[in-house]
Amino acid sequence: MFAEQSIAMTKTIPELKQVASQVRRDIVRMVHGCQSGHPGGSLGCTDFLTALYFSVMEHNPQFSMDGVGEDLFFLSNGHISPVFYSVLAHAGYFDKSELATFRKLNSRVQGHPTTHEKLPGVRIASGSLGQGLSVGIGAALAKKLNGDNKTVFTLHGDGELQEGQIWEAAMFAPHHKVDNLIATVDVNGQQIDGPTDKIMSLIDLAAKWTAFGWDVMTMNGNDMEDVVKVLNDAKGRTGQGKPIVILMTTGMGYGVDFMMGSHKWHGVAPNDEQLAAALAQLEETLGDY
Numbered sequence: 001m002f003a004e005q006s007i008a009m010t011k012t013i014p015e016l017k018q019v020a021s022q023v024r025r026d027i028v029r030m031v032h033g034c035q036s037g038h039p040g041g042s043l044g045c046t047d048f049l050t051a052l053y054f055s056v057m058e059h060n061p062q063f064s065m066d067g068v069g070e071d072l073f074f075l076s077n078g079h080i081s082p083v084f085y086s087v088l089a090h091a092g093y094f095d096k097s098e099l100a101t102f103r104k105l106n107s108r109v110q111g112h113p114t115t116h117e118k119l120p121g122v123r124i125a126s127g128s129l130g131q132g133l134s135v136g137i138g139a140a141l142a143k144k145l146n147g148d149n150k151t152v153f154t155l156h157g158d159g160e161l162q163e164g165q166i167w168e169a170a171m172f173a174p175h176h177k178v179d180n181l182i183a184t185v186d187v188n189g190q191q192i193d194g195p196t197d198k199i200m201s202l203i204d205l206a207a208k209w210t211a212f213g214w215d216v217m218t219m220n221g222n223d224m225e226d227v228v229k230v231l232n233d234a235k236g237r238t239g240q241g242k243p244i245v246i247l248m249t250t251g252m253g254y255g256v257d258f259m260m261g262s263h264k265w266h267g268v269a270p271n272d273e274q275l276a277a278a279l280a281q282l283e284e285t286l287g288d289y
Contacts, residue, residue, distance in 0.1 A: 009091070011054045016224050018285040019090060020050045024255045025282045026086035026099055026289065032275045034103040037111060040265035041157060042083035044188050044250035047227050049087045052153060056231040061092035063120035071150045072139055074124055076132020077157040077186070078112040079267070085109045088121040089289075096289040130163025132156060133183055137173050137243075140181040151238055154183045159191030162200045167212075173243040174213030182234045183214075184246040186221065190263040205247055215242040221250035256281055 011019065023046050031037035053059065057071040075084050082102065089096040094108075101107035108117040112127030124135050136154035143150060160166065173181060187205065189196050196202055209216045215237055219230040227248075234244050252266070253259025256278040270278055 009054045013224055013228065016047075016050055016054055016228070018283075019054055019087075020046050020224065021255075021283045022286040022288075023050060023083060023086040023090065025279060025284060026089075026096075027082040028256065028270055028275060028278045028282070029288065030082045030086070030099055030102040030109075031269045032272075033100065035269045036103050037082055037269060038079040038267045039082065039256075039270070040190070040252040040259060040263070040267075041077065041080040041186065041188065043256060043259065044221065044252050044254045045080055045155065045186055046083050046087075046255070047224050048155070048184065048186075048221050048231075048248060048250075049083050051224060051227045051231060053087050053091045055228050056235065057153065058150065059091075061120070063093055065123060067123065067139075067150075068146070068148060069150060071153065072123065072136075073153045073155070074132045074136045074139070075113060075126050075155055076135075077129060077155060077160050078126030078132075080157075081109070081111060081113050084113065084121075085119075088119075090286060091121075093121040094119065099289045129157070129160040130165040133166055133169040133173075136181055136183065137169055137176075137178050140178045140243075141176065143180060144178075150180070151235055152181050154181070156183065156185050157191070158185055158187045158189065158196055158202060158205075159199070161185065161202055161205070162196075170209065170212045170214070177241050178243045179241050180238050181243045182231075182238070182246065183243065184219075184248050186250055187247050188250045188252040190252045190261075190266060192263065192266045194263050209245045209247075213242065215240070215244045217244065217246045219246050219248045221248035222254045 108119040113122045114125045140152040220226045259265040
């Protein structure tokens with residue numbers, strides 16, 4: 001039954017890097033095409049989402065909302081939808097030609113993922129920050145109640161951790177031993193208004209999550225080898241009584257030199273000249289949509 005319901009993709013590190021390069025091309029082209037969107041965080045999280053869907057998770061592109069017998073992923077920081085849509089398309093959830101409709105009228109690939117569009121791969125609407133951890137915990141508990149031994153993954157921005165609901169969920173999960181949950185925080189140090197240290201300092205995140213009772217891991221989110229290793233290690237640490245959180249260091253805008261490390265590219269689209277400069281740095285590996 002399991003083999004019919006979920007698929008574990010096993011791409012090599014060089015193959016994963018090729019997918020990531022194409023995904024980054026998709027991101028800048030999608031945001032440029034509608035002159036709207038969030039390229040910075042999308043580019044920074046590309047290696048993570050690529051590794052998750054093409055190496056780590058057991059999932060089924062023949063999408064069902066229930067996700068029985070497969071690993072689940074919930075994108076909490078929904079504004080980085082370009083990377084999510086591109087990865088889903090290349091993983092076979094829908095045709096990549098649909099990426100050309102990003103943020104356009106009557107498109108299923110809206111600026112923030114929505115469930116009423118019925119886009120395969122999207123299980124929650126995410127745009128309002130702070131909610132994805134609660135949803136992930138609920139899904140993880142449902143799997144436990146159903147005797148489903150698969151894992152739930154969530155992704156969050158570091159600026160998102162300024163939302164109070166995150167810390168309510170962070171208390172809840174260890175108390176209820178939600179040990180089939182792996183939450184990842186994109187620690188890029190940037191948010192829409194500037195550096196997180198200046199807007200609302202997060203101080204010592206590892207100490208915070210440890211104090212709340214989580215199993216804390218760290219990862220270089222822009223090193224594909226490290227991403228694959230740490231995610232697989234995290235999966236191996238499930239079922240031991242604690243939820244797991246990975247503090248993933250990334251560079252906002254990673255892969256495009258003039259976007260890297262600046263909050264200014266959180267939600268700004270490149271112009272024609274900037275698009276050409278970005279694409280010149282990103283190899284076309286799987287064919288542009």
